Amino acid sequence: MVRRRLTIDEYINGIISGNRFILSRAITLIESALESDFELSQQLLEKIMPYTGKSIRVGISGVPGVGKSTLIETFGDYIASNNHKVAVLAIDPSSQKTSGSIMGDKTRMEKLSQNPNAYIRPSATGSSLGGVARKTRESMLLCEAAGFDVILIETVGVGQSETTVRGMVDFFLLLMLSGAGDELQGIKKGIMEMADALVITKADGDNIAKTKAAKAEYKNALHLFRPEESGWFCNVLTCSAITNEGLPEIWEEVEKFQAKTKSNGWFFECRKRQNLKWMHDSIQEELIRKFYNNPTVKLALQTFEENVASGKIPPYSAGEKLIEIYKK
C-alpha cells in the first residue's frame, strides 16, 4: 500500500495539534534523501519555526556500558509522570554500519514508549555526523512544535558526537561509572569540561560505597576546571535505575540550571551562538549537497573517480576540475 503524500498544511496542522503519527511522518520526511522531500521539509521547518524553541534540550552521554538507555527510560518516565511531555532522540553516526544499538534501544525503552507523555524516535541514519546532526536538530524542532517541552538527546557514537550534541542542547548530562581508573581521566577531560552535571550510575546494592567514593573524586577533579562562562558550576550526582533513587535530584538540577541561566542571560546567549553555528553548518551541508546533486557532476564523477583510483590524476586536480565543471 502506497501512503498518500501529505500536504504542507496537513503536516503543519498535524504537528501543532500534537498528532504523533504525523510527527513521525514529518521526521521521516526530514530524514529522506529525496530532492522532492527536501524542498517540502525545508518549507515545513520554516512554517513551524514560530512554535519551536520552548523546550529544555538535554544531551545525555557516557561510555558504552554506563547504562544510558536504562537511565533515559527511567528518567524519561519520571519526567513524563510529572506533567512534562518528553521526546527522546538519539544521535548515532555509526548506525549505518551496526543497526544493533537502535534495535536494542527500541526494546529496552518499551516501558517509556507506552507512556502517553513520551515520544521515542530511534536515531537518524546518515552518511556523516554532520548529516545526522542536521536531521537530529530538525527533528528536535518538530518535536517542540508538537508540544514536547523536554527533549532528551542521547549520543550513541563515541568521540566527536559528544561535541556535536553539546552544540545543540542547553544542558549536557554526562553519565559516569564508579571505579573508573585514572587512565580514563585523560580521555574524558575534554568531555567532562562540557558537562553541566555528572551523574554516577548504578548507585545500588554493593555498589553504593564505590559510588560515594567516585562522587568525591569527581567533585575534586571538577574543582580544577575554570569556572563556566554560564556562571553554572557542574555538580556530581548519583542515581540508580533499579531503585529510582536520585532521579528527582537530576531533574531538579536541570530546573535550577534553567532558572539560573535564564536569569543571568546565558541560556539565551548560548542558543544565539548555537543558531549561528547552525546557520554555518547548514550552509556547508547545502553547498556539498547541491554539488553532488548536480546532473553534470553526477555524469562526470565516475570517470574522475576511476582516473584518481588508477593514479592518472592527482586527487586535488580531480577535485578542482570537477568544481570547474560544476561552475559552468
Add this chain to the structure above:
Amino acid sequence: MVRRRLTIDEYINGIISGNRFILSRAITLIESALESDFELSQQLLEKIMPYTGKSIRVGISGVPGVGKSTLIETFGDYIASNNHKVAVLAIDPSSQKTSGSIMGDKTRMEKLSQNPNAYIRPSATGSSLGGVARKTRESMLLCEAAGFDVILIETVGVGQSETTVRGMVDFFLLLMLSGAGDELQGIKKGIMEMADALVITKADGDNIAKTKAAKAEYKNALHLFRPEESGWFCNVLTCSAITNEGLPEIWEEVEKFQAKTKSNGWFFECRKRQNLKWMHDSIQEELIRKFYNNPTVKLALQTFEENVASGKIPPYSAGEKLIEIYKK
C-alpha cells in the same frame, strides 16, 4: 626583514634536491590562509606529484600520558640511524586553543631534530579538523618529494583525529599503557580495530611484569576481531624509550607489513581508496572556501549573522538566502 617570495621553480628544485629550508617554507606556504598563497601551493603540489608516494606512511596514536612524543623521538632516531630519512608531522586540531603540546613536542624532540636524517614539523594549526588534515596530507607529499622515505604522523587530539590519521597512512600504530582497566576497552575498541600493531609502552623496571600481562590480555582481545581485509593480523609488541628495547621489533613489523600487503595488493588498494576520499574531501573544502571568500557573501554575512543571533531569521533560511546571494 621581509623575505623574498620564492618562485614556483625555486620551490620545486629546492624540495626535490632535499633542501630543508625550502621544504619548511613550502609547508608554511601550504598552511597559509592567503588566497595568493593558495594558488601557488596548489600549483606546487601538482608539479611535485610525480615525486610523491614512495614513502611508508605510519600513524602513531595513543591516550595522553602513553609516551607518544618520547616513543617518536627514540623510534624516529632508530629508523634514521638505519639509513632511512624520517619526517615527523603532527595532526592537532586543538592546537589553536592550547599551543602547549606543540611547544612541548619541540623541546622533547630536541635529540631527534639534530639527526641529519630526520625532519620534524610541528602541527599545522587550523580552524577545523578537515583543514588540519588537508594541510597534513599536503605536507606529507612535500616531505616525500624531498626524499623522506618514512613519514611518522602523530595524533595529538583525541577521538575523531585517529580516524582522520588512519585515513592518510599505510600503517597505524596504537600505543597502549599496561594496567588499563576494563572500562577503557569500551572506548578503545573502535580505535583498536583500526590498528596494524599495538605497542605497550614503558616496558622497563618495575613495569615489566605488568607489561607482559597486558600484552597477553590485548592479544586475547584482538582475537575477537574479524580478520582484516588486508590479510594482516594486528600484533602486540612492547617497548621502552628508556632502554630502547623493542624498537627494532616495531620497525621490523612495519617492514613485514609492507612486504605482505605489497605482495597481496592491499597496500595499493588502500592508497587508491585514500586518494578517492582525498578527492572528495578536497572538493568539499574547496566549495566551502570559495563560498566564504566570495566578496558578496563577505559583505552580506554580518547582517545575516546579526539577524540570526537576534532571532529575526531562522538559521536555515539565513543559510539558504546566503547561498542564493552567492549563486548570483
